[in-house]
Amino acid sequence: MNISRRLFLGGTALALTTPWVSRAAFAADPINIASIYDLSGGLEIYGQPIDACLDLAVAELNEAGGLLGREIKVQKYDPQSNIQLYTQFATEAATSLQASVVFGGITSASREAIRPLLGRYQTLYFYSPLYEGGVCDRNTFCTGSTPAQTIGKLMPFAVQNFGKKVYVLAADYNYGQISAKWVRDYTEQAGGEVIAAEFFPLDVTDFSAAIQKIQREKPDVIYTLLVGGNHMSFFRQWAAAGMAGQIPIVSTSFGGGNEHIVLTPAESDGVMAAFGYFQEIKSPTNEAFVKRYHAKFGDNAPYVTEHASATYNAVHHWANGVKKANSLDRMAVIEAIESGSTVEGPGGPSTIDPKTHHCATDVHIGKVKNHSFEILESYANQPPADTAAVCDLVANPNDNQQYVIE
């Protein structure tokens, strides 16, 4: 009984007014799918909009008649930002619920915890948050952006506009470590130089030493790959030291955890980020999407992050596969998705790349101003070139690993 309260209330209201119609629409058993996102604990702030967009996508599919004439039923698991629960819930979703597909994982750590399990139990898996790239696994589809798409555009932009000397601050786990290497790579390609890279465990809240070191090194631009609530202290202490606006800050993580909403404009204005999606994108598709989102979840619904919009795309990619295969069989759905799937998502078209199981998407650079992003640049249809350089699932369907840039 883990249907979210929101969905449940909405559902009852509908059922009360039109009891027979909603029953009659779906004759057969529902299709069980599972979602595993942190809806409490430290990662809640990432999980809430993701969860809302998953609900929205599923509701849209059900309103259009479901899949194969059956209703889609989401079983939600909340791992409470605890990796141990991820493995337990993934096992339950695969073995006990026998879910047709699992959408789940926010941090790369949680993905790597459940990906092998879902492979072992032969359950199709979609990972939607943006990440460091390189996952090459036929059972897994990744719909979020990867470094080649975002860093590959942001770095030339930064070097061109601000200068060649780059100082990197990153979270100390595989996302930060690997992304920092990509930053170095793309900085050098753009003719710049990374003069220092510092890594901070997720529980660090004191950045004063780093702030002094940055002032000593005098970089032209700072690249942050900081993650989570504790790391927001960097921006507070940066502003408190009177440094806000002194050195431009660019990022491919800022905003993913609502940083631009939580921090004051004095602390966050001017930070630039590159993502596959911003809620502020001006396009008819996105404006309609945001309208539907607020109609369903109210005006105070959380800011839609790239993680969330890519989750919306993920559900529709899966639905495309099921429709095309006309079956829920795992291999049939995988092959159907591989044969081509494009979702007109809120951030622009998202197209599956069959070789890597990643998506080509539009990429945008935005700048924070008074709690929202102003879009500065947009780049259409960027391929996941980082993963594509090492991974070819068409040639090696049994490959199953995460490639890491050396």
Next chain:
Amino acid sequence: MDYFLVVLFQIVGTVGNLALISVGLAVIFGMMRVINLAHGEFIMLGGFAAIFSTQAGINIWIAMLVVAPLSVALLGVVVERLIMRRLYGRMVDTMLASWGLSLLLIGLATTFFGNRVVGIAAPVGSFRVGGYSLGAYDFVLTGVAAVVFAGGYLLLRMTRAGLIARATMQNREMASSLGIEPSRVYAVTFAIGAGLSGLAGGLLAPISGVLPTMGVAYVAKAFITVITGGASVVTGTALSAALLGSINTISTFLTTPVVGDVALLLAATIFLRLLPTGITGRIFKGAP
């Protein structure tokens, strides 16, 4: 040269910070031999009190320096009444019960305030040292810490209340037979200790933000600082904060924050092995 000065300022800031987050725990442990593992959550609640009252329109200084300590001191009175009073003299049990309290407070804060960081802007600006820009707020923290420690020292040394507190601390039965009510002394001490933790939380809110689970990061550091300090509440805590804070800052500047933390912990471990009763157990014996 400027950089050297900046590092020196930073050391002062870190020492003040460490002293401030430890003082509440030190008062409760030093006076009552109660290890309060809910200390970190008292800090967290002080932070929330400061932020919510600022958002409600109260002046930020009053919110940090008055509302935060008072509200947590009030909580301290309740906790002492309901839980701690039953456990005096059972050190391990007080530790476990306060651990339970810590989990309970994290759970309650998560349920009612949500598990997300809230923050307020620092109320003071920055100043320049040569080519460097530093936050002036660190000095506010260190200044408050200095005032608290000096006040504590004078209170214990010079006043009648301090005399009573020291007497109860040294020999409970004797103090009791001289007409002092130990349970009242304990209740007041616990409330003061809790209030000081709340003060630390209120003052930290602008620079670190407040999160229901933030306490964990502070309790271990404070715990280690207090134990390393030894028996004397004021002198011991101040000395060990100075020692550990300097080691932490210098190693952080030379390497990374992780190595800085590890150096602090390692120094405390070796120190305790050499002086098993803390700094003031051996060297500055008898100072309050």
Next chain:
Amino acid sequence: MNSPLTLPAICRSARAHVALAAIATIAAIVILPQAAPLYTLINVTLYLSMGVFALSLALLWGYGGILCFGQSAFFGLGAYAYAIAAINFGDTTLAAAMAMLVPAIFAAGLGYFLFYGRLNDVYLGVITLTVTLILFKLINSTGGDAWRIGTARLGGFNGIPNTPLLTLPFSRVPLTPAQMFSLAAIALFGVYTFSKGLLATRFGRAVIAVRENEMRAELLGYNARRLKLSIFVISAAIAGLAGLLFANSVFVSPTMFSLSMAAQVLIWVVVGGLGTLFGPVAACFALQMGTTALGKLGIVDPNIVLGVVLIVFVVFVPGGIQPALANLLARLSASRSPAGDGVAREVTR
């Protein structure tokens, strides 16, 4: 309440307990893999590994009188030792031995530092806590590529998600979930029996004597420091075994070293009853199942429940469940002296 502490009396009750545990273990191994769904089986395996972990501290704290705040250090070390060795050797049998050996050696060094420095109660607690925090911070910051031992990447915050599963000796086929379950059940039973047996030996009783009064034990000619060091090392090896089992049912990650892991095991021992063996295991099972169920329901924050349970037990049921139940039983059948673990019902704290 002064039951005679003669050796036959202890053996008689201990034997009965072991026999009961043996029956329960065999029944579980025969029935559960047939009857329970895979998911339940995997979860119960996890609880069993935590039960072994609970026993390691029940033995050390309840009988050795040593309050170790950092029992999770040995738990984590065992798991990491296993994972690193298994990745490097390609064979898991030797790696499994490493899971017990490495924590034992580490405990021998740390214990020498602590006990021969005559550190006691709270100071001992602080140092075990700081050592655990150091390990946690260090292992958490090994995310970079440079951090590898042989071919095994330490992985920092992520841990080692592709922890190799145990195989039978000289075989390459990983154990099935049912086999893994049986192994965990046998391990729990084995550790329980071993602890019972150990406490009935001369060594075990000397350890209890040291807990009761260290100076008196020394005056009687026992080497208290060596006894404490020995039980510390034994407990570390058991915690390492628990880490090995945990690594096989979840995977190896720095959270194994975390403060909350160290706290959990303390809570189990307090709730189950200090100075008992069965109680902590039962408390461990009950609380684990409780928090998982709460997480799925999402009504109450699990921290609230855990916190209230801990406070209530410390304040109102200071002896824990097992002695409380035993007392109740004893009162019901007034003639018999209370059942329990015989030697160590009443514990001075």
